[in-house]
Amino acid sequence: MPYAIYVLGLAVFAQGTSEFMLSGLVPDIATDLHVSIPSAGALTSAFAVGMIVGAPLMALLSMRWPQRRTLLVFLTAFMAVHVVGALTTSFAVLLATRVLGALANAGFLAVGLATATRMVEPSEKGRATSALLGGVTLACVAGVPAGALLGQVWGWRSAFWAVALVSVPALFAIVRSVPAVPRSEAVEAPSARGELRALRSPRLLVTLGLGMLVNAATFCTFTYLTPLITNVSGLGDAWVPAVLALFGLGSFAGVTVAGRWSDARPMLVLVPGGSALLGGWLLLSAGADRPAVAVAVVLVQGMLSFGVGSTLITRALYAAAEAPALGGSFATAALNVGAAVGPALGGLTLGAGLGYRSPVWVSALLVALAFAVAGLALARQALASRLGR
Template sequence: MPFAIYILGLAVFAQGTSEFMLSGLLPDIAQELGVSVSAAGALTSAFAVGMIVGAPLMAIAGMRRRRRPALLVFLVAFVLVHVVGALTPSFSVLLATRVLGALATAGFLAVGIATATAMVAPDAKGRATSILLGGITLACVAGVPAGAVLGQALGWRAAFWAVALISLPAVFAVLYLVPEPARPEGDGTLPSARRELRALRRPRLLVALLLGALVNGATFCAFTYLAPLAVGVSGFAEGWVPVLLALFGLGSFAGVTISGRLSDSRPMWVLVPGGIALLAGWALFAVTAQSPAAALVLAFVQGTLSFAVGSTLITRVLYAAAQAPSLGGSYATVAFNVGAAVGPAIGGLTIAAGFGYRSPLWVSASLVAAAFVAAGLAQVVRRLRRTAPLAPARSETAVNTTERP
């Protein structure tokens, strides 16, 4: 793998830390800025929405530039909004920086995936993508806990400063180490964007996007509520929560590594047995959540399976979007973040309805089951489409035969 891809992974690590670090900082932010904790929670939602909306929009905007300048613009903007966030006394301004930071992150990730996959052979997209997604999993393992510790020791603003500082080396590395690929076919104007958007008409791509969103929704539904599950159901002391989260994060890193090795050449080896094991694992976790030992083991196992299957599906999106080399990365980003936003929202609704902290695990199992149902229906529809033209052909032959004198 080119060293420049690892540089892109470093930037994604900083951005992933920013996306998820607020889970441990919201109480302090709410207290200092004079808002409720639930209102402060809008900071997380704003980032997720910004990622979903921003990925295709920023990728289209980036098509008008060469990829290295586009990466630099997005990365510098990301650094600046975190500096503003670290300095502002206003919750409204902080909320705005989260939206702008999400737009910059979405643009960088979309262009970064396109850049990374362009630097490798056509059959190595999965390995290149796994390095970038590995930055997100490392953020879960190290960046988010470190941000929480830093916030507790020096205040939540220190975590924002740390994200900005981590991103600075990536700025210079992108400037000097990331090669500028050849300009893609076309001039980057709106008609080119329209041609790439037509890829969304392909059923194969739409199915891959749906499956990726469902499986990642299951992942983040369980991950979001892992801490209250650990304390309220498994009986862990609060000091054990970082251990459980770290085990899930280590598993996710292992899963991305597995995906990187198999998603290009043997994706079905991951998707079918891995998907079945993932579904069974979420159900088993829900049933045995009261056992601390089971929770520790399953946190690691489910982290591994979730990111192995989820990352492989994201790679399938890139292959299915081969006709959209510039926007394919944004499609993958959208699928990932739709899951990250919708899954926890459904899990929160089940908790609010009184079903307890086990319920997000059942939601996760249901989302994976829905992915299997969707995949099965897609296969049925595909077969029906293959056989459907035969009937009109026979009918036309019959008509022509009867019309002969």
């Protein structure tokens, strides 16, 4: 893999830390800013909404910009809003910084995916995607638990400062390693209108829908994992960073395996992995009151969620081969629709008084729905094939 892809992964690490770290900070933010836990959980949904809007919008606006300038502008903006978030005492301002930070993150990730997949052979998109998304999983392994630990020691604001500081070396590394070549010169790409037309492919739309559902299931539980393990599993606050790190270790393993198989053998990940993912959510909902079961399942679910999710991203990029500039942005948007819907549904069940297990039940339902959608799509394809004969 080209060195520049790992540099992009470093920036994605900082951004992934920001996106996921609220899982360990929600209770403290709620207390400090005098809002409910579901309201504080909405910060995750707000970030996801910004990603949904920002991914295609920022990709469209920056289609003719040089790659390096585009990445630097987005990363600088991302750093700035985290400084504001660390300083504010207003929940409304914090909410706004999450949306703005997500817009910058979305633009960076969409352009980063397009840049990374153009640096490798067409048959190695899965490896490039895996290397880039390794930054996200490392955020779960190290960044999110470190954020939770910083929050416990110095308050939740320190985690925001840390994200801004970690972004600084990535900024300088991008200057040195990413070529300042306009994408219109680096690769022959269709017009924005042509790419948007290519993105209407039924195969691509189904793949994006499946990615959305799997990611919704992941974020539905992950956003409220801290109150689940402290209130249901009975583990103390000191366990929170460790459990989040276990989820991250699992996710890193999942992305690594998916990177090896998603190019040539995607069904080996999607079918067995998806089935195990559904079973894992059911097991966690039933056994969350047993600490050993909860901890073990969190590790496995991290692996399965990110293994299946990253494979779906890779398949979406293959399906969007005729939209090289915008394909990554639509994959990013779809995943973040899930990241917005999941915590929102989990918050609704919590607000309805259904208990801290209820987001896990919702996660299981969402994965079951993904299987139903995939089954209907395959049945329709088979029927169309027969009628075509």
